[in-house]
Amino acid sequence: MSAIKRFPLKLTGRRMLAPTVAHLSFVRDDGQPLDFVPGQFLQVHFEYADGTATKRSYSLATIHDHALAPGDAVEIAVSYVAGGAATALFEGLDEGGRVEASGPFGRFCLMPADANARYLLIGTGTGITPYRAMLPLLEQQMAQRGVEVVLLQGARSTAELLYGDEFRAFAEAHPGFRYVPCLSRELPEAGSPHAHADVRHGYVQQFLPGFAPDPARDIAYLCGNPNMVDACFEALKEHGLPVPQIRREKYVSSK
Template structure:
């Protein structure tokens, strides 16, 4: 049974015009034991008192080599008129929210023997990949796995956690960060920046069913389009792991 616990806000910052990074600590003195790729649920009430909940992938990197502590970090997209958006907008440092978890199986499998991971995301769907970075580094160092992160956004300002991914790519030659911009390229794009939707970039990566495993997270239309394309490239359903993000009011 999932654990229920209070979280206290200790800091926040804007990642994009409509996405906020929130950092919490558990307010019961316990640590949150989770696997990168999992999510928590935030429990609250609508104005009429009806209980509801929202799910948020954990962005936390629990690895002392990365200089992080036992914080609980999430990225929240603000939806106009959304009840959860109103909750987080009104939340100040030191205040509590009630949560449960962790949940989910959108995680790396230690039994995988693939040569490459293709990680694909749009919007806040990239959040679980940030949490996976320490684990990916271990896999790259221990068995030489290559990793491509293909991240779709409208423009550079919507490319959340970009500093983390650019730095990780700089420090780890086996990690390729490939942003794909649907509206416009940045003024000084990297060599791996592309224009168009993420599914349009798959041919360049030449997915191979013999040695690739893909993860898809974000907009449901993107997830469905990439899923069908990857099957055509020869990836089995077992080697295409999916999580869809649907905005709720």
């Protein structure tokens, strides 16, 4: 088996999405394109302090509907974990600094052959990033075949709704797209942009039955906290969705 080809990524920008989550922008620094499908992830390779090789996986958050040309932004969301080796790597990376990456990998993607009437997209934490990347393809499918989309995003508070402003703006511009933030700890204050009718108080799995999952019309995507993924998977099966119509990816924070 041939070795996985690695390539350099150069950091071009950083902004905080939440108190412990950073949005990092890179460019591929070898002049090559990055042939990625929204929903796929990259692996970043580095070493522990003792020299042991390790790697972390990050879904691409880049909003794009085709391969990234040389110079296009390669975007990921990174959770900072106290004492984490990957956290130390990224926090210590100055603009212009480089990391080694490989990929993209994964099949957590929209499928060209899908003929469903609705997508149920469910995510927590950085598990929401694949859906940001999918927005152009979802826009195409809504326009071309009238598919509806419901995005349920779980977070503790509005401060942790990663890309929430973007999802809300997309929903306002596309009547077929419904954005439902589910906040487990605190609801937004009156007057907040997120204080709208579709905000729920609780966990995403509590509200899934209210959207009447239907095997005849739905395909569901689950990404994020493993407990959430498992709970929603079981709930969707109870509503009759066959396993091929439930696409899953679990995110576990690694140090």
